[in-house]
Amino acid sequence: MWLAHASWQPQPMPLTRREGIFNNSLTTLGETATSSLAWCAAFAAHLGNWWWRSKPLPEGKLRSAGKTMEPFEPSRPQDEVIQRPVMETLRQRIASWQQHATIIGGRYQSGKSVATEEALRGVRGVVRFTIRSADWADRMCKQLGVDDEGLFKEVMRRVPEKLKDFPNNLTKFPILLLEVPRTTTEGINLISSTAKDVATDKIGSAIHVIVSASSAAVALAFDAGGTERQEDIWVADLTEEEAKEFLALHGHEKNWKDFVDACGLRIGDLVKACENLKKGMSLDNTKQEYQRLATVEVVGFMELQVHPKVTGREMLQELLKVYPEGFQQHSHPPSGACRANSQQELSCCVFSPYQEALLFCFHIA
Structure with a gap:
């Protein structure tokens, strides 16, 4: 699964600093998080024009607006969830929000989804959607019961007015919760200006976009126009x-x-x-299984190539200088190198699917 452009030429990757390695590696995976907001920016850019229109919605579409007024219901019962400080951080962010996107990051399976859901428990005005394919915008419209993005805009436009009927609601703004699974890597084009557009004051004042990224790489790579235009919340x-x-x-x-x-x-x-x-x-067997899976992926990463040079081993050696614990040398790596023909392809390989093994072995997140 390569996401590189054919015109990209191999370039040496600086390996002197951990940050350098990760910043080079995270660029490609950031496509998922930034482009997941592309459609949102498209409708939000014209939100002002829609705001002043008085065109009534069909009765069925008015019911769609009503759906967003139902209290948000997490997937887990409250008595099965432990309360963590990060949940209160999220609630405060939602309650005080005025502008800019909120990015929820953390290691895979660190509890991001549960924390986000718990922070939103009972909140009205939330539209939730999981991005799985290139046509996610159309699918989201169907999920909400509207025909197209124009009607979706109108539904979202009506939410703030309806929220006035619920003065105790945590926020007076509509929330668009976009969940990005680790497997979402195909069919979404990167539009570099999207995140910057979403982060403008005008757009931010209309819709609070929350991105919950399953992969830490996607969350870390997300850029809505600089740190001043997005709020990053890390679930440790x-x-x-x-x-x-x-x-x-x-x-x-x-x-x-x-x-x-x-x-x-x-x-x-x-x-x-x-x-x-x-x-x-047994717990001992579970521990051995975790170690085995992490080792297999890291050993496979050691054979990663930017043709014709084997680059993965060199990168791991640089990581080892900073994080010496947990790394094991193996004299018999698996056969079959993962070959990348460009640095951008290498960036994709590094964090998909090897990212979590590296995080596990080097304890860097």
Whole structure:
């Protein structure tokens, strides 16, 4: 799966600093997050023209506007969710919002979706959509029950007025929650000016766009026109106290420390360990499986090539200088190199799918 343009020519990649490696690597994956807002910018750029029109919506479309007034309902019951400080940070951001996009980032399976959902629990005026394909805009319109983006604009235009009927709502602005799975990498063209347009005062005052990116690379690469035009909120791993509380919910209040010692503090790993234990797999076996999967991906990355030079091993050696723990040399890497014909293709390879293995082994997120 290559996203590079044919005209791109191989260039040496600076490896002297961790930031250099990551900034070069994150550019391509940023396409998903920035272009996920492309359609939003297109309708928001003309929002002023729509705002002053008095054209009535058909009765069925008025019902669509009403759908956004229903309280947001997370996928998990509240009693199954531990309250984390980042949730309050998100609530404060939503309550005080006036402009600019909000980007929710963090390691894969760090609990970003749950934290975002919990912060939005009960909030009215939220449109939620998961971006999975190039035609996501059309699909979102269908999900809302409108025919096209023009009617979608009109629906969103009516939300602030309807929110006046709910003075205790957390926000007086409509919210567009865009969720970007790790697997969303095809069919979306990058429009470099999109994020900058969305971050303008005029657009920001109309719709609060929240991007929840499953991949840390996408979140880190997102650029709405500089840090002053976006708010980045990072969902970190659990603290030990949070892990203890979470594991108690799953019936492991007495041996919670064994889980943390075996799996670390990433909530997704702890969930998987609980599931494995129910299936008869011990914590030691789960730990070995995590290590095996991470090692396999990193070893495969070691053979990554920017034709004809093997570049992956060199990059890992540079990472090793900064993060020496967790790395293992293997004399028999898997056969079959991952060949990239340009630096941009290399950027794609580095973080898809190898990103999480690197994060796991080097503890850099």
